[in-house]
């Protein structure tokens with residue numbers, strides 16, 4: 408009885424394959440009498456061939472168990488996102504940007520009307536709904552170009568940054584064309600372009616847009632052959648006019664503590680040139696920095712980079728993990744009097760070129776909580792909550808120039 412059920416199942420699973428094979432035989436017989444049967448021979452011959460390949464391969468169980476039929480499933484699976492996007496999801500569903508937000512960006516980029524009739528489609532009573540409180544006394548502003556001065560008293564070359572800029576995305580994770588386009592945008596729009604940890608490529612230099620040079624644990628563009636920090640190479644690159652600020656990457660929201668590896672096969676000549684690494688070898692970004700290990704050493708490193716860069720603003724980027732580690736950094740600022748000129752806070756929801764799913768989904772404090780913690784830490788940079796902390800962009804925090812003598816530690 409059990410054997411009979413098993414055989415029925417096998418027959419059902421192979422029904423399409425068997426039917427195609429039978430129709431191929433019928434078509435072959437028909438083709439000896441009239442030429443239109445050749446159409447059947449071609450169609451069923453191709454399907455039978457697919458079926459034979461399916462049952463003889465061992466990589467995909469579904470294809471082996473459901474020859475020919477499995478391909479319909481793969482096809483439907485491949486167009487699933489489009490079906491959901493076009494037919495099922497509402498204009499407000501998608502992440503990280505809804506179709507409504509995307510449409511507004513496209514319209515504004517094309518100078519088309521972005522105005523909408525009637526009211527909001529949002530459920531304003533849904534838990535988590537966010538809004539901004541307006542004033543009853545609207546004011547006028549001098550210009551539309553909001554900017555933030557970055558660079559404390561130790562900086563000889565402070566930088567006036569736009570409040571919206573381009574986040575760090577390396578050449579390597581983005582193509583040369585993408586880097587070139589972003590930098591051209593930065594140049595035309597008067598905002599900065601963060602290089603990401605892949606250093607400064609030739610594509611960053613084509614349009615002269617302001618650069619923030621990111622230094623991560625691989626020290627690309629400023630490393631010795633063994634991967635340690637090379638002060639001379641750093642000074643040469645950092646003093647370039649186009650480089651406006653230096654950003655030390657401590658961690659990134661999408662993959663905190665992960666480091667990274669760029670396999671040798673992906674290291675093109677241009678990537679090798681930008682990162683100053685040899686071709687034909689894996690390029691490793693260690694999980695931790697080798698130029699410093701403690702918060703005190705981090706502060707000393709910041710001071711050193713500022714000097715080597717000729718007095719440009721130096722800051723760091725971090726995703727918040729253990730809060731006490733952030734507090735230790737604040738303590739080091741207070742103890743040494745040495746402080747970063749800006750801090751970039753990345754949220755756990757931040758993007759990446761590549762990272763394991765578990766890191767992307769579950770590691771690192773989300774941006775709102777992380778930014779609130781950093782912003783509200785009394786004594787962070789020696790300031791109390793009333794001091795002029797500023798958010799220069801979604802996730803940038805400019806630190807006040809001098810400590811507030813009254814602030815607690």
Ligand SMILES: Cc1cc2nc3c(=O)[nH]c(=O)nc-3n(C[C@H](O)[C@H](O)[C@H](O)COP(=O)(O)O)c2cc1C
Pocket residue numbers: 574575576577580581602603604605621656658659660724753754756757758759760801
């Ligand atoms: C393709 C890609 C590459 C990235 N590369 C880097 C990188 O090299 N260094 C870095 O600190 N962050 C990198 N990030 C993270 C972003 O800089 C940023 O922290 C994150 O996307 C969240 O900020 P956002 O809301 O401005 O996008 C990358 C993100 C993406 C999508």
